[in-house]
Amino acid sequence: MNPSHLRAKSELLDQLRAFFQSRGFTEVATPIASVEVIPERHIELFRTTAGDYLQASPEMAMKRLLCLGAGPIFQFAKAFRAEERGPLHSPEFTMLEWYRPGHDLHAGIDLLDELVQATLAPLPCKRTSYREAFVEHAGCDPFDADAVRAAAACIEAGDIDQTDELLNQLLAKRVEPQLGAERPEILYHYPATQSALAETAADDRGAAVAERFELYYRGVELANGYHELTDAAVLRRRLEEANQGRIADGRDALPMPEEMLRLMQEPGLPACAGVALGVDRLLMLRVGAGSIDEVL
Incomplete structure (x- = not known):
């Protein structure tokens, strides 16, 4: 330093x-x-x-x-x-x-x-739901398992077959690098299965979500x-x-x-x-x- x-x-x-x-x-x-x-x-x-x-x-x-x-x-x-x-x-x-x-x-x-x-x-x-971020940057609805598998076929996901693990791969390779490009961005409403320590709720489309949020800036x-x-x-x-x-x-x-x-x-x-x-x-x-x- x-x-x-x-x-x-x-x-x-x-x-x-x-x-x-x-x-x-x-x-x-x-x-x-x-x-x-x-x-x-x-x-x-x-x-x-x-x-x-x-x-x-x-x-x-x-x-x-x-x-x-x-x-x-x-x-x-x-x-x-x-x-x-x-x-x-x-x-x-x-x-x-x-x-x-x-x-x-x-x-x-x-x-x-x-x-x-x-x-x-x-x-x-900027405040963006997890669903909105995936639709924009990964081209799939993260709460649709078939759509997630189809989107993940375009990345090197190995033999992963669990939806949450595929979502993590897509998040790291397709979504995160695009977040906070112009100003800090807060992602919220992750899938309920991804946050053991958070309360759960239903989003505006009825999907079970974790009341979790993350801050990104310039992909970090x-x-x-x-x-x-x-x-x-x-x-x-x-x-x-x-x-x-x-x-x-x-x-x-x-x-x-x-x-x-x-x-x-x-x-x-x-x-x-x-x-x-x-x-x-x-x-x-x-x-x-x-x-x-x-x-x-």
């Missing part, structure tokens, strides 16, 4: 901190290692010699705080993900994560939009947000399914976040929206860097 990038990062962190403090958020700092995690099918974790896992995000600990009445909170956290290395990926990176009780999908998107205008681009974000994914699932029993079932998927993929099952699940039952997780934003990627775009290594 060159000295100008160091100064730019310091200025960015100050701006982000002031943004949340001016809106009544409390900054927190939670442990980066735990014997419990939130199992995700496609994220591999580092494990210490003491048997702890390094966090992929501070979500588990922050949700425990929310259950105990912390109110709106944010955190700059070190996050760790094995098997991730490339121009936009590092095994260790800085994540900004926040939660606001009382927010739903739309309020969560509005707050993210405000943050983007304050730190990256002065124009309001910057943030991932949810109208958070608050039902502990449903979440347990979804996380068990994620572990079953890991086993099917030849990976080890991961320990369940039992303390978080217990607190979600009593006293309970308040209705809220939460977002995780990659600080290093945001800095890349601010300074015009070509890879994440230039700003770490």
Whole structure:
């Protein structure tokens, strides 16, 4: 990292901190290692010699705080993900994560939009549904399995036959590179099967969707947000399914976040929206860097 990038990062962190403090958020700092995690099918974790896992995000600990009445909170956290290395990926990176009780999908998107205008681009974000993005850039309705298979036949999808995996291939190769070309763009209403931690709803055409949203700018994914699932029993079932998927993929099952699940039952997780934003990627775009290594 060159000295100008160091100064730019310091200025960015100050701006982000002031943004949340001016809106009544409390900054927190939670442990980066735990014997419990939130199992995700496609994220591999580092494990210490003491048997702890390094966090992929501070979500588990922050949700425990929310259950105990912390109110709106944010955190700059070190996050760790094995098997991730490339121009936009590092095994260790800085994540900004926040939660606001009382927010739903739309309020969560509005707050993210405000943050983007304050730190990256002065124009309001373009808002596009997952369905609209696929129709425009991949030429198929993502909620029509036959149409997805036909569209995926044009890309190197190997022997993948699961609709969600084909959608991920299309998203990465056809859709994401086109997102946020002119101004930051927020994608929302992902298929319900793609977000274990989000509430589900029906879109304007009756399809089951996850109340999930993601921020893109110039083809770079910057943030991932949810109208958070608050039902502990449903979440347990979804996380068990994620572990079953890991086993099917030849990976080890991961320990369940039992303390978080217990607190979600009593006293309970308040209705809220939460977002995780990659600080290093945001800095890349601010300074015009070509890879994440230039700003770490």
